[in-house]
Structure formats: C-alpha cells, structure tokens
Amino acid sequence: xxxxxxxxxxxxxxxxxxxxxxxxxxxxxxxxxxxxxxxxxxxxxxxxxxxxxxxxxxxxxxxxxxxxxxxxxxxxxxxxxxxxxxxxxxxxxxxxxxxxxxxxxxxxxxxxxxxxxxxxxxxxxxxxxxxxxxxxxxxxxxxxxxxxxxxxxxxxxxxxxxxxxxxxxx
Numbered sequence: 001x002x003x004x005x006x007x008x009x010x011x012x013x014x015x016x017x018x019x020x021x022x023x024x025x026x027x028x029x030x031x032x033x034x035x036x037x038x039x040x041x042x043x044x045x046x047x048x049x050x051x052x053x054x055x056x057x058x059x060x061x062x063x064x065x066x067x068x069x070x071x072x073x074x075x076x077x078x079x080x081x082x083x084x085x086x087x088x089x090x091x092x093x094x095x096x097x098x099x100x101x102x103x104x105x106x107x108x109x110x111x112x113x114x115x116x117x118x119x120x121x122x123x124x125x126x127x128x129x130x131x132x133x134x135x136x137x138x139x140x141x142x143x144x145x146x147x148x149x150x151x152x153x154x155x156x157x158x159x160x161x162x163x164x165x166x167x168x169x170x
Contacts, residue, residue, distance in 0.1 A: 018033060021033070025161065025162065025163075026163060027053075028051070028052055028163075029049075029050065029051055030050045030162045031047055031048070031050075032047065032049075032162075033045065033047050034046045034047065034048070034082065036065065036078050038074070043066045043069045043074075044063065044066055044074070044078070045063060046061065046062075046063045046079070046081070047082075048085060048086055049061070049062065050090075050162065053090070053092075053162070053164065054163060054164065056093070056094075057091065057092050058092065058093060058096065059086045059090070059092050059095050059096070060095065060096040060097060061079065061082055061083070061086075061095060061096075061097045062097075063075065063078055063079065063082075065078075070105065071105070075106065075109045076109050076112060076113070079097075079109055079110075080113070080147055080150065081150055083095055083113065083142055083146075084147065084152065085152060085155065087139055087143070087146070088146075088150075089155035089158075090155070090159065090162075090164055092139065093138070093139050094136060094137065094138050095115075095136075095137045095142070096118065096136055097110050097134075097135045097137075098121065098123075098133060099132065099133055099135075100123070100125060100130050100131070100132055100133075101120070101130070101131040101132065101133055107133055110133075110135040110137075111135075113137060113142075113145075114137055114141040114144070114145050115135035115136060115137040115141075116141070117133065117136075118134040118135055119134045120132060120133055120134060121134055
C-alpha cells in the first residue's frame with residue numbers, strides 16, 4: 001500500500017516517520033515533538049527541528065492541527081510557544097518555516113509572526129509535486145514582537161540531551 005493512498009496506510013507512514021525522528025537525536029540533528037492539547041484532548045502537533053544547531057543556531061518548525069480546531073487562532077498560539085522555546089529556551093539565532101503555496105492559513109501565521117519571505121521550493125503532497133513558500137524569522141524580529149506571558153519549564157535539563165551545551169551562545 002502506498003503512503004499516498006487512503007487510510008490507514010497514510011497514517012501508518014506518518015507514525016513510522018515520527019518514530020524514526022524520535023530515535024534520531026544528536027548534536028547535528030534533533031526534533032522535539034510537542035502535542036497540542038485543548039480541553040484535555042489532543043488536537044494537533046507542533047515540532048521544533050534543529051539541524052546543525054550548535055554551528056548555526058537555526059531551527060525550523062512544523063505543525064498540524066485537526067481541521068475541527070482550525071480557524072480559532074490556535075496555529076498562531078502554538079507557533080508563538082515553540083518560537084519562545086527556540087529563541088528564549090535554546091538560544092536560536094533564526095527560525096525557518098514553510099507551507100504549501102495554497103495553504104493560506106499557514107502562510108498567514110508566518111506573516112503574522114514576523115517571518116519574511118525566503119524563496120520557494122518544491123515538495124510532494126500526496127505524491128504530487130507542489131510549490132512550497134519558505135519563511136525566515138530572525139531573533140531580532142522575534143524579540144521585537146515576542147510575548148511575555150509564555151513560561152518555559154525544564155528547558156535547562158533538555159539542552160544537554162539535544163547537544164546544546166552550556167557554552168552555546170546565541
């Protein structure tokens with residue numbers, strides 16, 4: 001069964017990818033998988049990915065929300081939280097995000113958060129080639145509009161697991 005066919009093959013492929021990502025943690029690559037919970041129910045995910053983070057201080061984000069909860073501002077909330085973790089908690093210099101060209105809601109979240117356009121690329125969606133908009137957010141742009149009501153807990157204990165040493169400076 002192809003990953004691009006109907007359920008349950010698509011979901012099984014998704015889970016295999018998550019499990020593989022969880023097993024791969026080094027100074028050169030890590031991916032923090034966060035669950036989005038509303039009223040005690042899981043409704044989505046928000047990931048923070050570091051590639052060569054100790055060299056460049058850059059991260060990228062990925063999110064998915066259940067269609068039932070979209071359009072309520074939750075996408076913006078979870079992006080603000082994960083950016084706070086990246087910049088304030090881990091000392092990131094820059095964050096990247098991307099979205100399919102026709103995913104207007106996701107592209108709007110990036111624009112609203114202060115990301116700047118950073119070109120286009122190609123990816124596949126259900127087996128078909130599709131254009132991706134790339135976005136870039138610097139630490140300075142984030143700091144100018146950052147929220148002050150997000151609390152980080154236990155981040156210091158996570159940094160060494162991800163290879164983010166005490167000596168890393170943003």
